Amino acid sequence: MTLRLPRPFRPFASVGLLSTLCVVVLLGAVTPSASARRFESRRHPRLRAIAHAFVNVALPGMGLLPDDEAELPVEGQKYELKLVHPSGEMIDVVYRVGDTYVPEALDKLSNFLRDSHNQEVTTFDPRTFDVLHTMLAKVGKSTGVINILSAYRTQETNDALRASGTTNAAEHSQHIEAKAIDLRLPGVSAATLRDAALSLGAGGVGYYPKGQFIHVDVGPVRQWTFAPHSGKKHSRHRRRA
Incomplete structure (x- = not known):
């Protein structure tokens, strides 16, 4: 008669098996199913499109002003x-070479972007020009001609526009500080321009779908959409257009 002894208890093997089971359970808990992954991929199709729609070009750093x-x-x-x-007046200028701004060109741009109501001129923030240039590159229109709708405004002009009720000028507008431009780009939708400007993260971006134009500035980073049917602006941050 053969006596069979019981198998010895092997604690390490049991612990190893238990650990393996725990890992499997945990992975099953944190790894989404195929259907969940498909759902996640459909959640923000517009955000994925924005990420891949533009030319990979970065906003240049602040340039230098030579003496x-x-x-x-x-x-x-x-x-x-x-x-x-809108009057047909046009300017074509190289305002920066490498890391250096061209003072004469900046003066010409500041004059061109003067207050159209009283012709007053002030020095425009050159970072605004970098935003325009990079935005054009983003949408593949580096040589495109930008239609300027509004640029510098004096305080008096801004107050008059607000009082008239015909525009949505902000009380503390970046236009007053010569840091903002309202614009269109022929052949490119306002929505595409808005997305390109937002991708820069360089300041304020306003979207005006009815007028098919956008606002860009180099003030605080924020965004809004003007809804003319309600006369209200839907903003993520306090607006200073």
Whole structure:
């Protein structure tokens, strides 16, 4: 007669098996099912489209202002802007070379972007031009001509626009500080321009679907959409257009 002894208890093997079971259970708890993954991929199709719709170009850093023309670089990337007023007045200028702004070109742009109501001129924030240039590159229109609807406004002009009730000018507008531009770009929808501007994270972006134009500025980062049917603005942050 053969006596069978019981198998010895092997605690480490049991612990190993238990650990494996725990890992399997945990993975099952945190790993989404195929249907869940498909649902997640459908949740924000517009956000995925924005991420891949634009040319991969970054906003340049703040440029330098030389003391005199002799310090202007002869080599480097040239930043060109083409702008046009509703009146037909147009400007085509290289305002920056490499990391250096061109003072004469900045003066020309500031004059072009003057208050259209009283012709007053002030120095425009050059970072606004960098936003315009990069936005054009983002939508593949580096040589496009931007239609300028509104740029610098004096306090008097802004107050008059607010009092008239014909516009939605903000009380503390970035236009007063020469940091904002309302614009259109022929051949590119306002929604596409808005998304390109938002991707820069460089300041305020306003979207006006009825007028098919956008507002960009280099003030605090925020965004809004003007809803003309209700006369209200839907904003994520306090607006300073």
